[in-house]
Amino acid sequence: MQLPLKVDAQQKMTLQSQIVEQIRRMILDGHLRSGDFLPTTRALSEQVGISRNTTMQAYERLMAEGYIQTRPYVGTFVSAEIPETSFFADACDCAAVTDLKGVVSDISVSERLSALRAHGIVNPNADRLVADFWVGRPAADAFPLKTWSNLIRRRLARSGRVFAEYRDPSGFSELRQAISDHLGPTRGLTADADQIIIVGGTQDGLNLISRLLIEPSSPVVIEQPCYQGAAYLFESFGAELLPVPVDEDGIDVAQIPNVDHAVAYVTPSHQYPLGVTLALERRLALLNWASERASYIIEDDYDSNFRFVGSPVTALKGLDRRDRVFYLGTFSKCMGPSLRLGYVVVPHAFVKPAKALKALMNNGQPWLEQAAMADFMMSGSYARHLRRLRQMYLSRRNATLAALERHFGVLDVAGTESGMHFVWRLPDGLPPAREIEERALTVGVGVYTLSSGAAHRFGLPDDADRHLVLGYAALSETEIDLGIARLAQCLGRGRSVAPRTVRNLISGVVR
Numbered sequence: 001m002q003l004p005l006k007v008d009a010q011q012k013m014t015l016q017s018q019i020v021e022q023i024r025r026m027i028l029d030g031h032l033r034s035g036d037f038l039p040t041t042r043a044l045s046e047q048v049g050i051s052r053n054t055t056m057q058a059y060e061r062l063m064a065e066g067y068i069q070t071r072p073y074v075g076t077f078v079s080a081e082i083p084e085t086s087f088f089a090d091a092c093d094c095a096a097v098t099d100l101k102g103v104v105s106d107i108s109v110s111e112r113l114s115a116l117r118a119h120g121i122v123n124p125n126a127d128r129l130v131a132d133f134w135v136g137r138p139a140a141d142a143f144p145l146k147t148w149s150n151l152i153r154r155r156l157a158r159s160g161r162v163f164a165e166y167r168d169p170s171g172f173s174e175l176r177q178a179i180s181d182h183l184g185p186t187r188g189l190t191a192d193a194d195q196i197i198i199v200g201g202t203q204d205g206l207n208l209i210s211r212l213l214i215e216p217s218s219p220v221v222i223e224q225p226c227y228q229g230a231a232y233l234f235e236s237f238g239a240e241l242l243p244v245p246v247d248e249d250g251i252d253v254a255q256i257p258n259v260d261h262a263v264a265y266v267t268p269s270h271q272y273p274l275g276v277t278l279a280l281e282r283r284l285a286l287l288n289w290a291s292e293r294a295s296y297i298i299e300d301d302y303d304s305n306f307r308f309v310g311s312p313v314t315a316l317k318g319l320d321r322r323d324r325v326f327y328l329g330t331f332s333k334c335m336g337p338s339l340r341l342g343y344v345v346v347p348h349a350f351v352k353p354a355k356a357l358k359a360l361m362n363n364g365q366p367w368l369e370q371a372a373m374a375d376f377m378m379s380g381s382y383a384r385h386l387r388r389l390r391q392m393y394l395s396r397r398n399a400t401l402a403a404l405e406r407h408f409g410v411l412d413v414a415g416t417e418s419g420m421h422f423v424w425r426l427p428d429g430l431p432p433a434r435e436i437e438e439r440a441l442t443v444g445v446g447v448y449t450l451s452s453g454a455a456h457r458f459g460l461p462d463d464a465d466r467h468l469v470l471g472y473a474a475l476s477e478t479e480i481d482l483g484i485a486r487l488a489q490c491l492g493r494g495r496s497v498a499p500r501t502v503r504n505l506i507s508g509v510v511r
């Protein structure tokens, strides 16, 4: 099948983006339908006259966003379900606006917006998997449904005039106080309730901070590899992204380019995706960098509640004597992402502008869930819930490591000390990660390359990838055993071997 695609090397948009945009538009406009086959990357590159690498990378992007799928020996075809995120990205699509010529011709949409990318948080295959190691999902079975229903009911019974009133855009004061009380003992972080802004999860918090700090061409230091949700957002503000390599001690601060008035986005407690912890020496170096360079740091502390080895690592913000760190916390990992609840601790100088901006953005988050969350925290239930989750995730991590080792022998893994996922560096003899992901799908198992797992790597092709990222928190131990056994079988490693000791060869993970 040939697609009517054209590329133009003179355009500002890269050749890869031009291919992605045209195929995406054909799908969203219904010219390509679910199940329709696409040409092979080789045929497309010959047809259009561009390199095969470019067409492969274009297909990988479309796959990561859920538009298309590949099945070995079958081919590449349009996905059965186009993820909601795609329509979200499309809402700002430049081409869509030009299609409406005449109706909105007076609105000018910048090229930057036409290249918007959505990060991979919705798994397009979730419904057809028996064991899905998708990253970032908490345990659905651990949600404290009964307590939560009681708290909601009680708040509703006492709501009075609340629903008829606008409230403080920076958030429900009791929740902000509860978070402030929680952060001291758990994260070594002293923050006044006044510095805390309640947001709709990390993504909303990143938006708030970006609006405070980033303008077109602002330098933004970012981990290599890093979380797509952050990188693509900064990109949407027109920032200049400066990727800095991550090794076994976290981001290599010494390699930050020579820039002033910059922003650095980091995940110090459990680097996303590689899972390493930022070493103390580097934490201090990063803080020094920020104050010497008149710059700010965004600390994304997304899953730090789940540390399995040693004591919790103090948040970077806890060491921040010069007030250079914006701290982001989320309830997505310990309660659930559909709650859309999180918070930002802003430096003192930003309290007033952040509050004003929050009002301009959306006048604040819904009251009811904030109130229930405040009650949940203040009653001591939250601390108990976290202890229970930590134990549950530890057992699930152990089950995943043990099952992998049973079938594949000694493991080379990173990021196992905390969080809800780890990275497995594939042993010699196994196919590349992309191929394993595809084969596993055919037997109902979801295991993911770094890019499918919402990680962005600047300029590194996925086809040479030797890492799989496995999120274990949402799966029962039975599902884990079944999933890994099926994975082993489809890779020709179906035999059972006696468990051996897992070795954590973290240094081998980062190249």
Ligand SMILES: Cc1ncc(COP(=O)(O)O)c(C=O)c1O
Pocket (backbone or CB within 6 Å): 135, 136, 200, 201, 202, 203, 204, 227, 267, 272, 300, 302, 330, 331, 332, 337, 342
């Ligand atoms: C690095 C990182 N930050 C934050 C989040 C959570 O985002 P949110 O709070 O918007 O649900 C995730 C989710 O997977 C993540 O991987």
